[in-house]
Amino acid sequence: MTGFARRFRASCRSARPWLAVLGLSALLLAQRAAFPQIVGYPDAWTLPVAEAINRVMDGLVAQFQGVARAVSGGLNLAFSGVRALLIGSPWAVPVCLFCLIAWQGGGRRLALLTGALLLYILASGYWEPAMNTLALVLVALPLSILIGFGLGYLGFRSAHARRVILPMLDLMQTIPAFAYLIPILLLFGFGPVVGLIASVVFAVPPMVRNTILGFERIPPAVLESARMSGCSRPQQFAWAELPSALPQMLVGVNQTTMAALSMVIIAAIIGGFEDIGWAVLSAMRKAQFGQSLLSGAVIVVLAILLDRVTAAYAARQLPGASHAGLPLRRFAPVLAAALIAAFLAAQALPALRDWPAGLIHSPAQAINAATTGFVLAHGELMAALKNGVQFFLLLPVKLGFERAVVPFTWGITLTPGMKAAYWALAGLGCVLAFGRGRWKGGIAVLVVAGFLYFGATGLPWATVLLLTTLLAFQLGGIRLALLAGGAVVYLLVAGLWQQAMISVYLCSVAVFLCILLGGLIGIWAAASDTVSAIIRPINDMLQTLPQFVLLIPALMLFQVGDFTALLAIVAYAIVPMIRYTEHGLRSVPATLIDAGRACGCSAWQLFWQVRLPQSLPQILIGINQTVLYGLGMLVIAALVGTTGLGQAIYVALGEANAGAGLAAGLGMALIAMTADRLLQAVIRGRA
Incomplete structure (x- = not known):
């Protein structure tokens, strides 16, 4: 027996479960014309998940609406007081207040930066909306910090509580905000306080995680010293534990502040008052690119201001840090x-x-005129680009070559000979991989070939269920398999299968483009300090600019549709891929690079054999974050005409249908959590 045949047989033995699933899938696909339910999950097998959630919500509203409205009234009073102080006083007073706070935390340079940023807001004409937004953040922030600290300390003290709290945090961070706005709206009523509460829900998790981390990192010597000094339990907490955990907790305060601010536009949808988020949303609805860009820039300015000030106070708590300002x-x-x-x-x-x-x-009109002129001058080129990507990338992934390759789009029809050649090439690739002992690569060839041929919406649901569960089991064991399989089963029985696969298709294309383009840009930035210096502020802008604003240029240039949504998702989700790729490549130890050069490696060999393998764990983290960012942006992209789970959530918000919104939001969260856990398992395997 030759070495090729021996390796081929060994690969077949290792890949038996995968070959069994793929064989079953081939049988199902052969019968799909006679049995349509093989691809489309039967409606008769679904469960009334949305209706059950609505019944629960009806009971909760009837039971707790009075208490919720009382809480809403108290929060509204606090919000109105802060808002009156910021807007009712002369502009010089809040500017003086924030500059002095910045000086106390970070010194003269931070005070000057704060003053310059506030003067920009004044000169832009958005002072009152910006102060409304700042009032919302200033009320939401203490609530988020207190709730986050309480839950975090409880999670630190109790392992049982942590097992409940951590999955709850995952849900809070992965369920789209549109989904939980509906029950908040039903309980607390319409108005800015509803947006405030939504901001608290979204901003609590960073504080919880950093509180747990801060208390876990307390040196044992500190605790032992407190016990030996005869401290009681409250004294040990106040004099030893809390001061030691405070630096990490202040990092949580910084992240919580940014999370609360990031909710301002989504809060504006149901807030109904003149904050900066409402200014962005109103301009977007009118397709006013200039106004939306300028008002979005004000949010970026607020983000920079709050980030720098809170980060300065956090840095003051680090050992050896200088203390600016006065006692x-x-x-x-x-x-x-x-x-x-x-x-x-x-x-x-x-x-x-x-x-x-x-x-x-305000240069808004000039920006609008320039945008309109560009569209008129290059409309045909934009249409050609959109159609090219739509016909040759999006449709094949969504519908598969089987349905996408038609004379209208590709100019040809798939003949039986073409189909046979396609599958022969896929089979040959699999056989060659098996013969070289790389059975995982051979299976990947068949899976990708099937995905592209039948499309995300043409695959049998049983195939997706079995392949996802098997992959999860081999990567992370039975618990991960239960999560992945349970997520697919939920999407099936909740009647969300078609919307979920459309979301998966669009996110898959966006992630592929982010990995390709973001990886190349990250490699370029790692090799050039000049490129890195140029890319860094662009990344900062893309991550702090409100997600809605990213839709405006794409909408102006390409109208509504999947291509417009794809551009917005890529613009938002590409940042972590760029950053983690650059960071990973720059973090490769110099000793390894010197050893590679000493062995005579060329620059190309040095990259592929030293730099890339060493930076792969960081790059995988970037891919993980890119997937989560892409899924998070899907709901925002629903505003420009996409279908899928994001559209289902947005429609449910318009109808105040809590059941439909939460059911679809939970589906999105399960997809995100499954993708996150699978990629984390890959990262652990590479570590």
């Missing part, structure tokens, strides 16, 4: 005196009370 007992009277002086100065100088209209500049 609190001296800072408080200085702050009070400065605010009083600013208020009195504003009474004497009207320009310090109301920002002069002549100093407001």
Whole structure:
């Protein structure tokens, strides 16, 4: 027996479960014309999940609506008070307040940056909407911190509580915000407080995770010293545990602040008041690219301001850090005196009370005119690009070559000979991989070939269920297999199968493009400091610019449809791929690179044999984050005409249908959690 034959037989033995599943799939596909339920899950087999959720919600609303409305009233009172202080006082007072707080936390440079950012907001004409948004964040933030700290400390103290809290956090972070806006709306009513509560729900998880991490990292010597000093349990907590965990907790405060701010536009959908999120949303609905871009830039400015200030206070707690500013007992009277002086100065100088209209500049109309001119001048090129991607990439993945290759799109028809040649090439690739002992590659060839031929919406549901469960079992064991298989079963019995596969198709194409383009850009940035310096602020802008704003240029250039959604998803999800690829390549130890050069490796060999293998774990983390970002953007992309789970959630929000929204949101969360756990298992296997 030759070596090829021996390796082929060994590969066949190793791949028996996969070959069995693929063989069963071939039999199912051969019978799909006679039995359509092989591909489309029968409606008779579904369960009324949405109706059951609605019945539960009806009971909760009837039971707790009174308490919820009372809480809403209290939060509205606090929000109105903060809003009145920020907007009712002369602009010089809040500017003075925030500059002094920045100076206290980070020194003169941070104070100057804060002043410049606030002056930009004033000059842009968005001062009042920005202060409305800031008031919402300032009320949501303490609630998020307190709730997050309580849950985090409970999770640290109790292993049983942690087993409940951590999956709950996963759901809070993976269920699209549109889905849980509906029950919040039913319980708390319409208005800005509903957006505030949604912001709290979204912003709590980072605080919980960092609180748990902070207490877990307390050095044992600190605890032992506290016990030996005779501290009681409360004294040990206040004097030893809390100070030691505080630096990591302040990192959580920083992340919680950014998470609360990121909800402002989604909150604006149900908030109904003049905040900066509403300004972005209104401009987007009118397709006003200039106004949406400028108002979105104000959110970016607020994000930078809050990030730098909270990060500065967190950095002050690190060992050896210098303490800028004054002690609190001296800072408080200085702050009070400065605010009083600013208020009195504003009474004497009207320009310090109301920002002069002549100093407001808005290039929105010029941006709109430039965008319109570009569309008129290059409309045919844009249409050709859209149709090319639609016909030769999106449709084949969605419908498969079997249905996408037609004279209207490709100019040809798949003949029996073409089909036979396609499968012969796929089979040959599999046989060659098996003969070289790489049975996993051979199975991957057959799976990819089947996916492209039949499309995401043409695969038998049993095939997807078995392949997903088998992959999860081999990567992570029985628990991961139960999660993956349970996620697919839920999508089937909830009647969400077709929408889920459409979401998977669009996200798959977006992730593929992000890996390809983001990986190349990350490699380029790792090789050039100049490119890295150019790419870094672009990445910052793409991650802080509101997701809705990313839809506007794509919508202006390409109208509604899957291609427009694809561009927006790629623009948002490509950032982690770029960053983790660059970070991974730059983190390769110099000793390994020097050893490769000493062995005579060329630059090409050095990349493929040293740099890439060493950076692969970080790159896989980037792929993980790219998948999660892509799934998160799917719901936003539903606003430009895509179908799938995102559209189901958005429609449910418009109808105030909590059952349909939560059922689809849970489906999206299960897809995200399954993808996350599978990729984490791959990363652990590579570590």
